Amino acid sequence: xxxxxxxxxxxxxxxxxxxxxxxxxxxxxxxxxxxxxxxxxxxxxxxxxxxxxxxxxxxxxxxxxxxxxxxxxxxxxxxxxxxxxxxxxxxxxxxxxxxxxxxxxxxxxxxxxxxxxxxxxxxxxxxxxxxxxxxxxxxxxxxxxxxxxxxxxxxxxxxxxxxxxxxxxxxxxxxxxxxxxxxxxxxxxxxxxxxxxxxxxxxxxxxxxxxxxxxxxxxxxxxxxxxxxxxxxxxxxxxxxxxxxxxxxxxxxxxxxxxxxxx
Numbered sequence: 001x002x003x004x005x006x007x008x009x010x011x012x013x014x015x016x017x018x019x020x021x022x023x024x025x026x027x028x029x030x031x032x033x034x035x036x037x038x039x040x041x042x043x044x045x046x047x048x049x050x051x052x053x054x055x056x057x058x059x060x061x062x063x064x065x066x067x068x069x070x071x072x073x074x075x076x077x078x079x080x081x082x083x084x085x086x087x088x089x090x091x092x093x094x095x096x097x098x099x100x101x102x103x104x105x106x107x108x109x110x111x112x113x114x115x116x117x118x119x120x121x122x123x124x125x126x127x128x129x130x131x132x133x134x135x136x137x138x139x140x141x142x143x144x145x146x147x148x149x150x151x152x153x154x155x156x157x158x159x160x161x162x163x164x165x166x167x168x169x170x171x172x173x174x175x176x177x178x179x180x181x182x183x184x185x186x187x188x189x190x191x192x193x194x195x196x197x198x199x200x201x202x203x204x205x206x207x208x209x210x211x212x213x214x215x216x217x218x219x220x221x222x223x224x225x226x227x228x229x230x231x232x233x234x235x236x237x238x239x240x241x242x243x244x245x246x247x248x249x250x251x252x253x254x255x256x257x258x259x260x261x262x263x
Contacts, residue, residue: 012031012032013231013234013235014231014235015032015033015034015035016227016228016231017042017043017228017231017232017234017235018035018038018039018042018232019035019036019042019228020035020036020037020042020228021226021228023035023036024227024228042228042229042231042232043232043235043236045229045232046229046230046232046233046236047233047236049215049218049219049229049233050210050212050215050216050218050233051210051215052212052215052233052236054210055210055211055212055214055215056212056240058125058209058210058211058212059193059194059211059212059213060240061125062125062128062129062132062193062200062211063189063190063193063194065129066129066132066133066136066189066193067185067186067189067190067193069129069133070132070133070136070137070140070185070186070189071182071185071186073133073137074133074136074137074140074141074144074185075140075144075175075178075181075182075185076170077098077137077141077144078140078141078143078144078145078147078148079144079148079170079174081094081095081098081141081145082144082145082148082149083148083153083156085145086153095141095145098137098138098141099138099141099142100138101134101135101137101138102138102139102142106135106198106199110198110202113131113202113203114202114203117131117203122203123203123204124203124204124209125204125209127203127204128199128200128203128204131199131203132189132193132196132199135199136188136189136192139188140185140188140189143181143184143185144178144181144185147178147180147181148174148178151174151177151178155173155174156169156173156174159172159173183248187248190244191241194212194213194240194241195213196213197211197213197214197216197217200213200214201214201217212237213237216230216233216234216237219233
């Protein structure tokens with residue numbers, strides 16, 4: 001039953017992607033049937049409509065920049081706050097303030113962000129990257145501070161006795177030891193950024209720098225939706241995710257296992 005729940009939607013997506021509009025029907029048997037002719041025409045048209053390679057490049061650029069900056073900035077913030085909470089109560093307040101950002105709906109922030117990014121000249125990819133760093137900061141700081149509890153303070157004390165600065169101690173000792181959490185943050189950030197359409201829509205719409213999810217909105221018009229081309233585009237967008245999983249499968253499984261052990 002579980003397998004059917006996973007594969008049936010994928011089956012329907014593939015079938016619709018290969019069918020022609022004339023083959024679409026409300027009949028159950030017709031909807032489940034194979035296309036009369038297997039052709040890649042829908043995929044070629046979908047790539048043209050979405051300007052696939054350009055949109056894919058924009059998405060990958062934003063994702064990679066967000067991942068790198070998130071790991072660098074959020075890990076430092078998590079380290080400072082995590083160690084600071086054991087010494088000063090003010091860090092506890094800062095921690096709660098940052099983490100509380102997870103409970104703020106994007107709809108509340110949307111209009112002010114559109115106005116402010118436009119005024120600051122950030123209605124572009126840089127503006128989207130900065131916003132992603134802000135949006136993912138609460139969750140990532142929560143993850144890093146939680147993982148930091150499993151790293152003994154004695155390691156830092158020993159480095160301090162040896163004359164290492166706090167900055168050197170972090171980069172030489174703490175940062176490498178948080179690699180499993182870096183992998184988790186990278187995966188969550190990549191998937192969240194890849195699937196997001198609202199942020200690029202309200203910030204970059206009309207700039208010519210569409211991300212792939214934003215470009216896929218071209219299939220929805222006031223006259224209806226071309227489901228065949230849309231689903232062909234969705235299948236194309238699924239391929240990078242599958243490649244990402246195949247390449248990073250070991251890291252993903254290790255991150256899950258380490259998270260389970262640490263938890």
